[in-house]
Amino acid sequence: MDQIPSTVVYFLLISVVIAGCTWFFQYMSIKRRHLQLLGKITKVPGLPIIGNALSLFGTTSEIFDLFVKYFFEYGPNFLLWFGNIPVVIIGKPEDLERTMQSQSCLSKGYFYEFTKLVVGEGLFSAPVHKWRKTRKIIQPTFNSKILNYFLPIFAETSGIFVNEILLRYVNRKDIDWFPLFSSVHLDTISQTAMGMNTDAQRRKTNFVDHLNTALRITFFRMTNVFLHPDIIFKFTRFSAEVNTAVKFMKKFTNERDLENRPDDLSFGDEPSKRKVFLEFLLELDHKGNKFTDQELIDEVMTFFVGGTDTSAVTSCFFLSMMGMHQDIQQRVFEEILEVIGPEKSADVEDLTKLQLLERCLKETLRIFPPAPFIAREVKDKEVKLTDYVLPVGTVLLFSIFYTHRCPDYWENPLKFDPDRFLPEVFSKKHPYSFIPFSGGLRNCVGIRYSYMNLKNLLSMILRKYKVYCDYKSIEEIELENCIVVKPIHGFKIHFEERR
Numbered sequence: 001m002d003q004i005p006s007t008v009v010y011f012l013l014i015s016v017v018i019a020g021c022t023w024f025f026q027y028m029s030i031k032r033r034h035l036q037l038l039g040k041i042t043k044v045p046g047l048p049i050i051g052n053a054l055s056l057f058g059t060t061s062e063i064f065d066l067f068v069k070y071f072f073e074y075g076p077n078f079l080l081w082f083g084n085i086p087v088v089i090i091g092k093p094e095d096l097e098r099t100m101q102s103q104s105c106l107s108k109g110y111f112y113e114f115t116k117l118v119v120g121e122g123l124f125s126a127p128v129h130k131w132r133k134t135r136k137i138i139q140p141t142f143n144s145k146i147l148n149y150f151l152p153i154f155a156e157t158s159g160i161f162v163n164e165i166l167l168r169y170v171n172r173k174d175i176d177w178f179p180l181f182s183s184v185h186l187d188t189i190s191q192t193a194m195g196m197n198t199d200a201q202r203r204k205t206n207f208v209d210h211l212n213t214a215l216r217i218t219f220f221r222m223t224n225v226f227l228h229p230d231i232i233f234k235f236t237r238f239s240a241e242v243n244t245a246v247k248f249m250k251k252f253t254n255e256r257d258l259e260n261r262p263d264d265l266s267f268g269d270e271p272s273k274r275k276v277f278l279e280f281l282l283e284l285d286h287k288g289n290k291f292t293d294q295e296l297i298d299e300v301m302t303f304f305v306g307g308t309d310t311s312a313v314t315s316c317f318f319l320s321m322m323g324m325h326q327d328i329q330q331r332v333f334e335e336i337l338e339v340i341g342p343e344k345s346a347d348v349e350d351l352t353k354l355q356l357l358e359r360c361l362k363e364t365l366r367i368f369p370p371a372p373f374i375a376r377e378v379k380d381k382e383v384k385l386t387d388y389v390l391p392v393g394t395v396l397l398f399s400i401f402y403t404h405r406c407p408d409y410w411e412n413p414l415k416f417d418p419d420r421f422l423p424e425v426f427s428k429k430h431p432y433s434f435i436p437f438s439g440g441l442r443n444c445v446g447i448r449y450s451y452m453n454l455k456n457l458l459s460m461i462l463r464k465y466k467v468y469c470d471y472k473s474i475e476e477i478e479l480e481n482c483i484v485v486k487p488i489h490g491f492k493i494h495f496e497e498r499r
């Protein structure tokens with residue numbers, strides 16, 4: 001074999017050295033810029049190299065408590081280091097608005113990679129280029145015309161809950177209500193998303209248990225740096241558990257419906273012709289926006305995961321607040337009787353008129369936001385906040401929980417006071433001081449769906465039952481975060497039938 005001429009070897013060597021130096025100087029200049037910009041933010045003390053990663057090692061309730069402690073010690077905004085990843089926690093409404101509205105902060109970033117095991121690349125975890133396309137298609141399917149079609153489904157699934165499930169357990173104090181509420185919301189979502197009658201309330205399906213396992217492990221992995229590399233995670237028992245849970249859930253959202261894509265779907269105006277999200281998506285598909293089967297499964301899984309537990313904890317916290325504040329419960333009950341009456345199903349207009357109930361729901365979502373922290377990553381361009389600039393590559397953690405409970409933004413924050421949401425009072429607040437559904441460009445698509453569904457279910461419950469809560473104050477309710485926030489010792493509510 002001919003020898004390679006030495007000039008070529010020198011040339012290659014010099015090229016490698018130049019490329020290496022260029023990379024190193026670029027890296028150092030980014031690092032310098034990072035340190036220069038992030039140096040202005042209050043920093044939680046940590047260890048060299050690993051930063052604050054170790055202090056986040058613990059149970060879900062320990063991590064939650066630690067975060068809450070940090071917020072009140074270092075907030076509203078502060079900096080943590082996860083190894084060499086800078087994480088800026090944002091709780092100031094003005095800065096939440098700037099970041100949530102910024103085109104540079106649309107990426108969910110590093111931590112959401114772990115959720116892809118559960119929801120694939122559905123809207124929730126999709127990379128920005130895919131998200132833009134999908135959101136444009138999905139957003140219109142949550143319009144009021146389509147939501148009005150769903151009202152009979154809301155009434156049907158809520159009816160089963162009120163007339164069968166609650167009746168079965170009335171006066172019982174030993175019931176864990178959370179899975180029962182998850183089941184009613186699972187039934188509602190599976191019917192509105194896929195037209196599939198899961199009948200989870202009557203038949204025990206394991207979907208709710210698997211969903212909770214998947215969420216618990218995903219959150220644990222997010223906060224545990226040692227479990228981040230796939231190569232380590234795969235060899236833990238968590239990997240096997242989460243895989244079993246996801247396999248079950250995917251089977252549940254089975255290809256059955258997707259395989260039978262109808263040839264012709266047209267928007268019918270008759271309310272009697274029920275349609276479901278999947279049909280609306282398939283219809284768009286027919287209009288040239290192609291979804292693959294996998295993409296459709298991911299979107300439907302996203303609705304299940306995004307809508308079931310969030311709605312279940314909101315229902316339970318709302319009823320806890322009603323149980324704790326009997327005088328307010330009485331006023332809400334009177335409003336329901338006046339607007340809907342004792343028997344009939346609510347129509348859209350009725351639901352709009354339930355103003356006190358809606359304010360109580362908002363006050364519940366303020367004190368107990370189901371998603372207490374959500375994350376983003378600064379991409380492409382630096383972002384200017386009120387007091388400093390965030391460099392590209394910074395991970396952002398929006399602390400909805402802290403903002404909702406901070407006395408700087410909400411006077412006497414642990415007092416349940418629905419009048420905070422009277423239009424004349426709320427209009428004086430910064431709009432980003434109340435963001436249970438996130439805010440800005442990448443907020444929750446299910447806001448109107450949720451208010452409609454929850455108002456319907458909760459009005460049907462309170463019309464027939466009086467609810468009590470064994471917690472005497474909000475301070476008494478210790479919380480943990482498993483992606484959604486829950487009380488460590490359960491919801492201590494019980495019901496009595498109204499005569």
Ligand code: HEM
Nearest residue numbers: 123124306307310311314370371374437438444445446450
């Ligand atoms: C009380 C009920 C609910 C609450 C509090 C809630 C809250 C949220 C929050 C905070 C986010 C942002 C998550 C993040 O950025 O990491 C979100 C996103 C999302 N939610 Fe909800 N949600 C609720 C119900 C629902 C329902 C019923 C559905 C569907 C039927 C739904 C579908 C979604 C989807 C698809 C996203 C991702 C949006 C995107 O990235 O464009 N949510 N939700």
